[in-house]
Amino acid sequence: MISFDRVSKRYAEGHDALREVSVEIARDELVFLTGHSGAGKSTMLRMIMLMERPTRGQVLVDGQNLAGVSARGIPRHRRSIGVVFQNHRLLYDRPVFDNVALPLIIAGYDHREVGRRVRAALDKVGLLSRERAMPVTLSGGEQQRVGIARAVVGKPRILLADEPTGNLDPALSAEIMQLFEEFNQVGVTVLIASHDLALISRLRHRIITLRHGRLVSGAAA
Amino acid sequence: MSLWRSGASGVAQGARREGASQSRTGWRDLYHAWLRHHRLSAADSMQRVLDNPVSSAMTWLVIGIALALPSGLNVALDNISQLSASWDSPAQISLFLHDEVSDERARELQTELSARADVSVSRFVSREEALEEFRSLSGFADVLSSLQANPLPHLIVVAPAQDSDQLAAAGLRAELEAYPDVAQAVLDMEWLQRLNSLMMLGRRLVWAVAGLLILGVLLILGNTIRLAIESRREEIVIVKLVGGSNAFVRRPFLYTGLWYGVGGGLFAGLLVGASLWFLQDTVAELARLYQSDFRLRGLGIMGGLNLIILGGMLGLAGAWLAVSRHLADIQPR
Numbered sequence: 401m402i403s404f405d406r407v408s409k410r411y412a413e414g415h416d417a418l419r420e421v422s423v424e425i426a427r428d429e430l431v432f433l434t435g436h437s438g439a440g441k442s443t444m445l446r447m448i449m450l451m452e453r454p455t456r457g458q459v460l461v462d463g464q465n466l467a468g469v470s471a472r473g474i475p476r477h478r479r480s481i482g483v484v485f486q487n488h489r490l491l492y493d494r495p496v497f498d499n500v501a502l503p504l505i506i507a508g509y510d511h512r513e514v515g516r517r518v519r520a521a522l523d524k525v526g527l528l529s530r531e532r533a534m535p536v537t538l539s540g541g542e543q544q545r546v547g548i549a550r551a552v553v554g555k556p557r558i559l560l561a562d563e564p565t566g567n568l569d570p571a572l573s574a575e576i577m578q579l580f581e582e583f584n585q586v587g588v589t590v591l592i593a594s595h596d597l598a599l600i601s602r603l604r605h606r607i608i609t610l611r612h613g614r615l616v617s618g619a620a621a
Numbered sequence: 622m623s624l625w626r627s628g629a630s631g632v633a634q635g636a637r638r639e640g641a642s643q644s645r646t647g648w649r650d651l652y653h654a655w656l657r658h659h660r661l662s663a664a665d666s667m668q669r670v671l672d673n674p675v676s677s678a679m680t681w682l683v684i685g686i687a688l689a690l691p692s693g694l695n696v697a698l699d700n701i702s703q704l705s706a707s708w709d710s711p712a713q714i715s716l717f718l719h720d721e722v723s724d725e726r727a728r729e730l731q732t733e734l735s736a737r738a739d740v741s742v743s744r745f746v747s748r749e750e751a752l753e754e755f756r757s758l759s760g761f762a763d764v765l766s767s768l769q770a771n772p773l774p775h776l777i778v779v780a781p782a783q784d785s786d787q788l789a790a791a792g793l794r795a796e797l798e799a800y801p802d803v804a805q806a807v808l809d810m811e812w813l814q815r816l817n818s819l820m821m822l823g824r825r826l827v828w829a830v831a832g833l834l835i836l837g838v839l840l841i842l843g844n845t846i847r848l849a850i851e852s853r854r855e856e857i858v859i860v861k862l863v864g865g866s867n868a869f870v871r872r873p874f875l876y877t878g879l880w881y882g883v884g885g886g887l888f889a890g891l892l893v894g895a896s897l898w899f900l901q902d903t904v905a906e907l908a909r910l911y912q913s914d915f916r917l918r919g920l921g922i923m924g925g926l927n928l929i930i931l932g933g934m935l936g937l938a939g940a941w942l943a944v945s946r947h948l949a950d951i952q953p954r
């Protein structure tokens with residue numbers, strides 16, 4: 401589903417964030433991406449959603465070489481991927497419902513369908529009763545679940561998460577990880593960047609480890 | 622209120638798609654989705670404009686004044702040209718004779734001129750009659766009676782034939798001035814011609830002023846939209862992150878520009894209308910004094926509509942300028 405073929409990334413300042421990274425992630429897999437801060441985890445996720453392009457090498461998503469996706473094609477590509485961010489990136493002047501509805505509005509669903517899907521997604525993350533709440537009135541864990549609902553509401557086949565439990569206590573983190581596992585069980589390919597080794601090693605999934613931009617373990621299932 | 626507003630239940634519904642997946646999206650659905658977002662953006666942008674009544678009214682007023690100025694001047698010029706066209710008194714040519722020309726010779730000349738085909742009427746005013754008339758009209762009676770001799774010349778007033786235009790009248794004037802008895806021939810239309818050329822100058826000035834002000838309106842709108850974009854930078858980033866296209870992000874800002882422009886055009890129409898209304902009584906009074914049935918003519922429905930359309934187009938253009946300059950810079954990091 402996602403494949404990196406000897407991908408290197410050098411940022412403009414001359415810093416090598418990724419060096420010759422090759423990895424395959426199969427359909428239906430849930431994979432953790434770990435490594436110290438600055439190891440290159442976010443860079444890999446950003447490449448999958450075309451926020452960055454590789455300096456060398458190729459990234460393929462669902463069989464498509466991302467080098468062939470032009471700037472005009474980026475929005476459509478991003479719509480096929482759900483993303484969860486560490487700092488949530490919610491619209492803080494909009495209620496929960498509108499935040500979750502955003503991908504559907506962009507995709508052009510009519511408002512009845514939007515309502516149905518948003519409620520289904522909110523139900524899934526346990527926030528159905530908070531649809532009219534403003535994000536600031538929610539706890540960090542709840543905000544993160546709003547972010548997850550927004551990521552899955554469009555039924556993407558790939559779900560990316562960058563440090564989704566970064567600011568949460570262990571119990572909440574475990575709950576969030578369980579949510580991701582549930583999505584994975586219904587066929588979504590999930591890739592989660594996290595440096596919380598204690599948490600992710602308890603869950604029985606493949607772990608890809610990066611060190612200074614090099615892949616050191618977990619290249620194949 | 623954001624780039625979209627899902628809660629807007631008042632928005633009419635397009636075709637519903639039941640459990641449609643992206644891959645099954647047909648042209649019809651795309652069209653409906655596009656239309657739906659237009660409606661959402663239009664309503665949402667309007668809502669945002671109305672949510673800030675003071676700053677929006679300021680923007681409308683600034684644009685309104687800038688559009689009202691050239692438009693008002695244009696209406697004024699239209700009125701003046703209507704007025705000068707209603708002065709359809711045929712041209713008159715006044716022939717001032719040399720001092721040494723006698724009464725009899727002057728009357729002979731008048732008869733002679735009357736016989737010409739290109740002259741319809743002529744009238745002789747002797748220097749004595751002229752003096753008398755002048756004395757009774759001008760209030761200079763005392764000054765005049767203290768004069769030793771009559772300073773006024775004989776005068777023959779000639780009206781060109783009915784069918785002669787300004788050019789023919791000017792030609793006739795030149796011919797008549799060539800008569801040996803005639804000291805000077807004056808075409809009384811000259812003030813009208815001068816008025817007309819002044820009006821032409823006026824119209825050019827209006828165009829120049831309009832050009833400058835329209836440029837100003839574009840810049841104001843561009844700047845307003847730029848600020849709107851700036852204040853929603855984070856929102857734009859998020860929308861782009863979850864797959865919003867440039868067109869999707871652009872749309873609400875274009876509508877914002879449109880609403881500012883349309884409102885500005887409306888304000889301009891109101892301003893012009895109000896000033897005309899303000900002048901109306903004075904003009905009517907003046908017209909009555911001059912026994913004219915002249916009435917001030919306003920913008921009219923079409924003129925008002927044109928102002929609003931012009932405002933709307935300027936709004937779109939200004940927004941487009943701002944959006945094309947600033948939106949591409951905002952990329953998710």
Ligand SMILES: Nc1ncnc2c1ncn2[C@@H]1O[C@H](COP(=O)(O)OP(=O)(O)O)[C@@H](O)[C@H]1O
Binds near residue numbers: 440
């Ligand atoms: N936009 C950028 N410009 C320059 N350097 C960057 C940029 N983004 C990340 N880096 C650098 O690339 C390296 C990898 O960063 P990142 O992928 O964010 O690591 P991680 O997510 O594992 O902490 C870091 O050293 C970071 O400083």
Ligand SMILES: [Mg+2]
Binds near residue numbers: 562
């Ligand atoms: Mg990171």
